[in-house]
Amino acid sequence: MTELLFYHLQRRAPESVLPALLEKSLERGWRAVVQASSDERVDALDAHLWTYRDESFLPHGTDRDGLAAEHPVVLTVRDHNPNGAAVRFLIDRAPVPADAASYARIVVMFDGEDDEALAGARLLWREKKAEGFDVTYWQCDDRGRWQKRG
Template identity: 65%
Template sequence: MTEVLFYHLQNMSLESVLPPLLEKSLERGWRVVVQSTSQERTEALDSHLWTYRDDSFLPHATWRSGDAEDQPIVLVVEEANPNRANVRFLIDNAGLPADADAYDRMVLVFNGDDTDALAAARRAWTDCKARGFEVTYWQADERGRWQRRD
């Protein structure tokens, strides 16, 4: 069964939150695809993931790369899964893919300060529950640590 995690961003940027979540996915041996809704955002994330920390980088590629199928993380703007990922991150209000049930885990990261993003996340939550997915909601505490909320 697909597990769907909703990460509610408030007073934090995707650029600060996404790399640690991706690192945890790689530590677990998972292959990941990150879907945004624009080529510009994907290109910005591509650059960011190479330089977000002085002592580290995340091995990845965009869907245009000739070796995308061999990469542990692939950034896409469509529903494609070029690296046969078992985890899919949805950012920037990217919709649930048609093959959502093919993933072990999906992670929806949404901006809680954006009314459109909040509405899209609520629709996705309802859709995921209707499909029988296991859903959880996560929000950062005052120290920036993720806490599961019920």
């Protein structure tokens, strides 16, 4: 059964959270695909994942570079799965893909300080729970650690 994890971001952009979650996915042997809202956003994430830490980088590419099937992490604006990923990250209100049940895990990141994004996440939670997905809600505590809330 596909897990849907809802990550409630407060005072944090996806760029500050995404690298660690992608690293954990790769440690588990999972390939990942990250779906953003625009090509410009994909380009910004692409640059960020090469430079977010001085001592290392996160191996990745975009679906436009012609090598998507070879990358452990692919950035895209489309709802396809070009690298056979087990986990999919949705940012910037990217929609859950039609083939959602084919993933082990889908991570929905939303801005908890944006009323429209929060309402959309609540609606999506109810819909996906009713469809039988295993849904959980995660929120960051005061010390910056993610806590499962539901």
